[in-house]
Amino acid sequence: MEKRTIAEPFKIKVVEPIKMTSRAQREEAIKKAGYNTFLLNSKDVYIDLLTDSGTTAMSDNQWAGMMLGDEAYAGSVNFYNLEAAVRELYGFKYVVPTHQGRGAENILSKITIKPGDWVPGNMYFTTTRAHQEMNGASFADVIIDEAHDSQADHPFKGNIDLNKFQSLIDRVGAENIPYICVAVTVNLAGGQPVSMQNLREVSALAHKHNIKVMFDATRCVENAYFIREREEGYQEKSIAAIVKEMFSYGDGATMSGKKDCLVNIGGFLALNDEKLYQKATELVVVFEGMPSYGGLAGRDMEAMARGMYESVDFHYIQHRIGQVRYLGEKLEKAGVPIVKPIGGHAVFLDARQFLPHIPQDQFPAQMLAAQLYLESGVRSMERGIISAGRAKDGNHHYPKLELVRLTIPRRVYTYAHMDVVAESVIELYQKRDSIKGLEMVYEPPVLRFFTARFEPLA
Known part of the structure; x- marks a missing residue:
């Protein structure tokens, strides 16, 4: 039987004209x-x-949520809705809203990195590496070699090479590696995913050496889809279940809500460590805003919370x-x-x-x-x-x-x-x-x- 076309799972309610130039x-x-x-x-x-990034068309449900923005300076109800969504879907305990993903990267870098540190990752991302280097760290690429070959047809080209990771630990010392940054998916490799098996192995190796695992969670739902499609044992699991298992192997995440949270602005830093969370709240008031809004309007947090649920459909x-x-x-x-x-x-x-x-x-x-x-x-x-x-x-x-x-x-x-x-x-x-x-x-x-x-x- 010929493969059926997958149509857009939505109807168009509002249109924005575009025109061709000469x-x-x-x-x-x-x-x-x-x-x-x-x-x-x-x-x-x-x-x-x-x-x-930020170019998503929001749903009618998200726009309805925008009208329910609680613009209180502190303790906005929309923050608690966002916090509940992160806890339910991603499993992290603490949430610090930021104006977008790089705000979260900035705070994470400042509370974890000391001069001379090394931060390994599965290929660099531009703003991520910039924040790491501006705070005194050096980036180490520990992605598998296939990721650097555009024609290599590997199902999980975003995977971390455990031997490269271990070699870095042996060379610079675990005490000089505050965390490993795991991007899901890997943008600069071509939007390539990381397997669940690799996440488990990276988590075990990192935690053996008391190194934290921090996700760049920007396109985590896309990564979950590839796991469901390509990794044995996941074909019958829901996208939400796969996303939650992915994050169970980490200690925190930076999130640009402008991608897989389906909004035009916003992000957050999610953490499990209470002491790190306390440090993050101390810095967010300097760079972003109160810990319960972090540079966002209440309506933006509401749209992001609702978008998170829509994204795992x-x-x-x-x-x-x-x-x-x-x-x-x-x-x-x-x-x-x-x-x-x-x-x-x-x-x-x-x-x-x-x-x-x-x-x-x-x-x-x-x-x-x-x-x-x-x-x-x-x-x-x-x-x-x-x-x-x-x-x-x-x-x-x-x-x-x-x-x-x-x-x-x-x-x-x-x-x-x-x-x-x-x-x-x-x-x-x-x-x-x-x-x-x-x-x-x-x-x-x-x-x-x-x-x-x-x-x-x-």
Whole structure:
């Protein structure tokens, strides 16, 4: 029997018009933006695949909750609803709201890291590593080797290599490793998941050495879906049950609610250790706000609490993953080089293979993202040498993966939009040999991919 189409598990109640610009308008816009898609105005974008962070379409239930915002300065009822949701769905005891995920990363780094420490993780993430390094730590990548190979077809490319983790412990000492950061899923590897078996093994090794396990929980529901689909013994389990088991192997988590909590702003730090929680509440009042709102309005916390329950609905996440796969499979069928297997939140173009004639020092992924916008009005983003930044010696980090991320917002676009994106990428691939590199003409000292500016090479 032919595989049935999975339609959107929702009806459209409100629409936001979008329009296509002319090539001349896009030429002016990308030049004004310094060939950095982050600096484009959204009004000049046709289909926006820059990020899935905060770009979710909220449900009628969430919007109804927004009207029930208790905007008390302290003790808002919406905080207690959020706290109850975190405890029920994720299993952590304590919750500190933050304005978004990087607020939680900042607080976690400050309360756990001392200068000279090391923080291992399954591949870096930009803001996470920045907070760790700004507080005196060095990052150590302990992900399996397959994660750095775009064509390796491993079901759990986000897994941590236990031998790499143990080697780091032996080399620097467990006392100098405050925690291991486990991202579920791994963004810069292509949205790749971590297996439950690996989480159990990492937890056992870390706790044997009194090292805490801290999750980057941003896309935990997507990770749970992959476990259900690919790992033996989980096919009959609910998404909620899988999520809760995942977090049972950790001591805390940073959460950007702008992804798998289905909201446009918000996040939190979740912890089990009461002493760490006390330290976190002392810092949140300095950087964010009261421990019961942490930089958020009551209505935002209510929307996040309701979104958490919606996110573990199987039909929602099945469609979410299916829509990403739909785009990826169309590109793969046309011969466009992408990261395999197709991940949870995005399709990643392999810019090294797409533009093999452009050396990494000339920023092929950055130029590919700019050219895709120029040709079609589709906005994507670079995830390669620009995102990797510079080492302490001032030289570029040279990641093995040089990628362009086509990130799918949640509940926003239809399959027809994915068709348009696929056609645009395929057309660009057919004239890839004419694309030249870039030079960087402005570079900020931290998180340069957000605001760096470029000019085309002659």
